[in-house]
Amino acid sequence: MHVGEGSIRERLAVNLRRARTERGLSISELSRRSAIGKATLSQLESGTGNPTIETVFSLSRVLEVAISDLLDATPPAGPTVVRAAEVEALSGEGVDLRPLRRIEAGDAVFEVFDQRVRADRRQDSLGHVGTEHTIVQAGRLGVRVEGREVELGPGDYVAFDATLPHAYTALDGEVRSVLLLQYRADQRLHLADTSDGTVDTP
Incomplete structure (x- = not known):
């Protein structure tokens, strides 16, 4: 990305x-x-x-x-360095997401985000395409997936089908985590580029 x-x-x-x-x-x-x-x-x-x-x-x-x-x-082209201070956050009710990188490997596509769940807040999702992977770096994170709840601490990992309704809750102060979204090749739009490298607009 x-x-x-x-x-x-x-x-x-x-x-x-x-x-x-x-x-x-x-x-x-x-x-x-x-x-x-x-x-x-x-x-x-x-x-x-x-x-x-x-x-x-x-x-x-x-x-x-x-x-x-x-x-x-x-x-x-070439190496990609993403500075935290230079990445604009996408914010929701309880989460701030900073998109860092897209990784394409064979038929799989991964998106890497710096994810912060604000203290005592909850972020609900009705679901979206892909598989969701979260690795907690700091704090305690409550994860609810279609009625099932788990609690994660630093170093813990969870993965689930992102099409299911799910939610993240910060249980004890701010939670810092890495979010990876994984897609199959058929779940991507494959936007075409023009010959000069710019995105072709309709």
């Missing part, structure tokens, strides 16, 4: 338009399926909206595409 080119809202504007067009959906139909207002979708596609975790994950679920297909810019 390359995050150094443009803001999250700028990249989402380009990629959301592309994904919606690829799926043959009007803004009205996407609004109906995602329960996101047409005005909000129009703002997101024009780059003037304020995307949240809930919005982006809802769009990922409805469009059946990886998060990185909505947030990525064109990948750079």
